[in-house]
Amino acid sequence: MNARRSGSTFPAPAKALAAIAVAFFSLPLIGLLWRAPWSHAAEYVTDDASLTALKLSLICSVWATALSIVFGVPLAWLLARVKFPGRRFVRALCTLSMVLPPVVGGVALFFALGRRGIVGQYLDRWFDFRLPFTTAGVVVAQTFVAMPFLVVTVEAALRQLDGRLEDASRTLGASSWYTFRRVTLPAIRPALAAGAVLAWARALGEFGATITFAGNFPGTTQTLPLSVYLALDTNPEQAIVLALVLIAVSFAVLIGLRDRWFAGGEGEAPRVLL
Amino acid sequence: MSLHAEITHRLGTLDLQVELDVQPGEVVALLGPNGSGKTTLLRCLAGLCPIDAGRIELNGVALDEPSSGTLRAPETREIGFVFQDYTLFRQMTVLENVAFGLRARGMRAAEARRMATAWIDRVGLMDYARQRPPALSGGQAQRVALARALVTSPSMLLLDEPLAALDAGTRATVRRDLRRHLATFDGVALLVTHDPVDAYALADRVAILDAGRIVQTGTLADVTAHPRSRYVADLVGVNLVAGDVLEGVLTTPAGVRVIVADAPAGPAFAVIRPHSIALNRDVDAHSSVRNSWVGTIAEVDRLGDRARVGIVGTLALTAEITTAALDALHLQLGDEINATVKATDIDVYPA
Amino acid sequence: MRLRLALSVLFASLMGVFAVACGDDNDTKPSSDGAAISGEVVVFAASSLTEAFTAIGEAFTEEYPDAHVTFNFAGSGDLVTQITQGAPADVFASADDSNMTKLIDAGENNGDPIVIAKNTFQIIVEPGNPKGIADLADLADPDLIVVLCADTVPCGKGASTILANAGVTVTAKSFEDKVKGVVTKVTAGEADAGIVFVTDVIAAGDAAEGVEIPSGLNVISNYPMVVTKGAPNAAAAQAFVDFVARAQGQAILALFGFLAR
Numbered sequence: 001m002n003a004r005r006s007g008s009t010f011p012a013p014a015k016a017l018a019a020i021a022v023a024f025f026s027l028p029l030i031g032l033l034w035r036a037p038w039s040h041a042a043e044y045v046t047d048d049a050s051l052t053a054l055k056l057s058l059i060c061s062v063w064a065t066a067l068s069i070v071f072g073v074p075l076a077w078l079l080a081r082v083k084f085p086g087r088r089f090v091r092a093l094c095t096l097s098m099v100l101p102p103v104v105g106g107v108a109l110f111f112a113l114g115r116r117g118i119v120g121q122y123l124d125r126w127f128d129f130r131l132p133f134t135t136a137g138v139v140v141a142q143t144f145v146a147m148p149f150l151v152v153t154v155e156a157a158l159r160q161l162d163g164r165l166e167d168a169s170r171t172l173g174a175s176s177w178y179t180f181r182r183v184t185l186p187a188i189r190p191a192l193a194a195g196a197v198l199a200w201a202r203a204l205g206e207f208g209a210t211i212t213f214a215g216n217f218p219g220t221t222q223t224l225p226l227s228v229y230l231a232l233d234t235n236p237e238q239a240i241v242l243a244l245v246l247i248a249v250s251f252a253v254l255i256g257l258r259d260r261w262f263a264g265g266e267g268e269a270p271r272v273l274l
Numbered sequence: 275m276s277l278h279a280e281i282t283h284r285l286g287t288l289d290l291q292v293e294l295d296v297q298p299g300e301v302v303a304l305l306g307p308n309g310s311g312k313t314t315l316l317r318c319l320a321g322l323c324p325i326d327a328g329r330i331e332l333n334g335v336a337l338d339e340p341s342s343g344t345l346r347a348p349e350t351r352e353i354g355f356v357f358q359d360y361t362l363f364r365q366m367t368v369l370e371n372v373a374f375g376l377r378a379r380g381m382r383a384a385e386a387r388r389m390a391t392a393w394i395d396r397v398g399l400m401d402y403a404r405q406r407p408p409a410l411s412g413g414q415a416q417r418v419a420l421a422r423a424l425v426t427s428p429s430m431l432l433l434d435e436p437l438a439a440l441d442a443g444t445r446a447t448v449r450r451d452l453r454r455h456l457a458t459f460d461g462v463a464l465l466v467t468h469d470p471v472d473a474y475a476l477a478d479r480v481a482i483l484d485a486g487r488i489v490q491t492g493t494l495a496d497v498t499a500h501p502r503s504r505y506v507a508d509l510v511g512v513n514l515v516a517g518d519v520l521e522g523v524l525t526t527p528a529g530v531r532v533i534v535a536d537a538p539a540g541p542a543f544a545v546i547r548p549h550s551i552a553l554n555r556d557v558d559a560h561s562s563v564r565n566s567w568v569g570t571i572a573e574v575d576r577l578g579d580r581a582r583v584g585i586v587g588t589l590a591l592t593a594e595i596t597t598a599a600l601d602a603l604h605l606q607l608g609d610e611i612n613a614t615v616k617a618t619d620i621d622v623y624p625a
Numbered sequence: 626m627r628l629r630l631a632l633s634v635l636f637a638s639l640m641g642v643f644a645v646a647c648g649d650d651n652d653t654k655p656s657s658d659g660a661a662i663s664g665e666v667v668v669f670a671a672s673s674l675t676e677a678f679t680a681i682g683e684a685f686t687e688e689y690p691d692a693h694v695t696f697n698f699a700g701s702g703d704l705v706t707q708i709t710q711g712a713p714a715d716v717f718a719s720a721d722d723s724n725m726t727k728l729i730d731a732g733e734n735n736g737d738p739i740v741i742a743k744n745t746f747q748i749i750v751e752p753g754n755p756k757g758i759a760d761l762a763d764l765a766d767p768d769l770i771v772v773l774c775a776d777t778v779p780c781g782k783g784a785s786t787i788l789a790n791a792g793v794t795v796t797a798k799s800f801e802d803k804v805k806g807v808v809t810k811v812t813a814g815e816a817d818a819g820i821v822f823v824t825d826v827i828a829a830g831d832a833a834e835g836v837e838i839p840s841g842l843n844v845i846s847n848y849p850m851v852v853t854k855g856a857p858n859a860a861a862a863q864a865f866v867d868f869v870a871r872a873q874g875q876a877i878l879a880l881f882g883f884l885a886r
């Protein structure tokens with residue numbers, strides 16, 4: 001697209017509103033930067049506890065993203081392509097955790113997967129396995145709140161995808177699985193990447209469901225958002241620095257991945273911008 | 275390699291009931307108005323829409339037969355399908371697109387590449403083998419789609435409006451190429467089109483599909499000589515009136531009477547050629563002309579020294595008169611007019 | 626209960642608007658000392674006061690019909706942050722002295738705080754005490770799932786002191802950011818025990834049970850309350866503080882398990 005041309009057709013009121021939107025997002029960040037105790041920043045960041053929390057956050061959010069892809073893509077496919085009674089209900093159900101207050105989500109996870117939960121009681125009884133207070137519990141809580149972001153994005157892409165591409169593949173002798181891998185998946189790659197990044201970002205910032213379901217223990221379940229929140233009471237300076245670390249990591253990933261994943265070859269399918 | 279198909283399939287408002295036989299090496303064009311079921315018929319043959327009842331048999335093998343529970347998936351049908359806008363895989367190169375069907379069937383990469391390359395060469399696109407579809411023109415994309423469909427040597431080739439998306443200039447060239455490829459293709463070929471020129475140039479036989487039924491088959495010349503549907507009549511530019519003949523009068527379902535010359539009794543089609551129709555401002559009671567209908571002028575098209583005049587009323591007709599006559603009559607849109615035709619100028623044949 | 630309060634607040638404010646609009650105050654009976662007390666009182670109170678203060682708010686508006694109370698319940702630390710960032714609070718009630726000190730250090734108080742209630746700790750266990758926890762020493766059992774509050778919040782500081790007093794080392798599975806987090810994990814059956822305020826055990830009702838901690842080892846936590854410097858409605862704010870400190874307020878607090886001030 002020609003930047004000069006698109007600029008000239010962009011109406012002034014929209015420009016002003018967009019500028020306000022940019023300010024709305026950048027001012028809080030500037031506020032954090034402004035209040036950050038730069039002289040002590042290094043020691044707060046290199047603090048063992050902070051590094052442990054950061055490492056745990058990265059590990060858990062990557063796991064949550066991976067699980068969201070493994071289960072979320074088939075779910076999105078089911079919702080987009082298979083007509084079955086109650087599909088709208090299932091869709092609402094599977095995206096409910098987007099609107100559910102995360103703390104409530106955490107409590108609901110107890111009832112399902114906790115020691116006394118519908119499924120959790122058997123995990124406990126038969127395998128002596130409990131999710132709460134474990135790193136796996138953090139991953140479960142993060143996946144619970146993050147997966148809908150991927151499902152919604154991928155489902156929309158599957159709906160927009162020309163079904164005849166898949167038809168063409170089938171008529172060329174490709175099985176449905178081969179078609180899915182070689183035709184469908186590459187065609188929705190930008191949306192899948194966008195959905196995965198959204199899910200990852202949501203998982204990285206997850207607080208409520210994590211602390212409710214998995215608790216808060218350094219090294220096991222205390223992710224960076226939890227340590228930021230706890231530091232707010234005792235050491236607000238450290239909280240600000242840790243929050244900035246979280247932001248910096250997200251920023252680096254979002255900007256870094258944009259070019260690798262979102263851009264295709266010359267003349268590729270329209271990019272999903274992020 | 276022959277196709278035998280008896281298809282009953284309902285899809286929304288479409289009620290498709292078709293019986294079709296195609297011989298090896300034969301190219302059949304499916305012509306018909308929008309929504310008549312042409313594309314759905316192709317999709318049924320490809321296995322993309324399972325039929326409700328009937329039987330599809332290719333080379334003696336049942337592909338789809340609900341009564342016996344037989345349904346072969348599209349990927350097991352040995353077919354080639356060229357979709358209307360080619361549906362090339364955008365993220366793959368031309369070579370990968372053409373090799374797709376071979377790879378999907380498990381052929382080794384080197385062999386698949388060799389065969390795909392041969393076909394790309396055959397359609398004259400060697401320079402584009404490493405390009406991706408967005409870099410191709412419409413005609414080039416069409417040729418890639420054809421090569422992709424033919425590289426697996428299918429028993430049946432299905433082409434859905436293969437030329438519709440092309441501009442007029444490219445169309446002629448691509449049509450000529452397609453004709454060459456179809457001539458050497460020894461399987462069954464079905465071609466959906468709405469352009470009689472395509473049907474004429476590419477097909478051995480046409481089948482006219484209207485509202486889910488094949489209303490006429492034969493060579494294009496046969497079919498246009500004796501239209502049996504409004505679609506064909508419009509295509510050829512004649513007026514078609516369907517009804518029942520009794521004692522020299524054809525009566526339409528709406529009750530309009532058309533006096534015809536000798537014709538056997540029973541359901542029949544009457545063809546009224548536009549230039550057989552005369553237009554007058556007044557009813558001429560003493561005329562020897564025996565058919566006379568009053569109507570309103572809805573459309574006037576001047577074509578050189580001739581003009582086609584669309585009339586609506588008891589009978590919708592298109593008349594063709596000289597522009598001189600048109601000007602002499604001072605005809606305006608909305609004017610009431612009397613259309614007359616001699617009974618001997620009307621062709622009647624049994625339905 | 627909150628819905629009822631919200632409705633009654635809404636109703637009261639509508640009536641206020643109605644009375645002003647009609648210039649008619651026949652319906653509002655001037656009470657002996659309540660004539661000057663009117664308008665909205667915004668109370669920022671620690672989460673552990675939620676149930677008790679909601680009830681006190683209703684009693685307060687019965688005594689001062691022209692006034693209505695709006696509550697903001699949150700962790701004491703969060704409330705101090707909100708007030709110092711300019712939130713329009715009239716009254717601040719803290720669950721401990723240290724957060725009150727923070728507010729005073731920030732110069733956001735108007736006058737000296739008064740202690741309106743005290744709270745002590747109990748061991749919270751599941752109903753029926755299935756693990757048979759009798760005292761603090763039992764919490765040291767490594768097979769037991771114990772959750773505590775983080776040191777950054779009042780209940781966590783209290784628990785640390787109590788365990789130190791008892792000379793017991795507990796390996797907690799989690800350090801919750803707020804006392805309700807401990808309560809939730811015990812009532813949901815995920816944790817076997819925790820150390821929380823007596824009032825939290827009472828508020829949990831049938832879903833949990835409390836095990837007494839000997840007074841020699843226990844910690845008594847103060848609930849100080851103060852009118853804020855920027856109080857938009859200082860007179861009504863002071864009336865609310867006084868009301869909580871008087872017999873009726875104290876009786877309600879006692880009902881919810883708080884100790885007399």
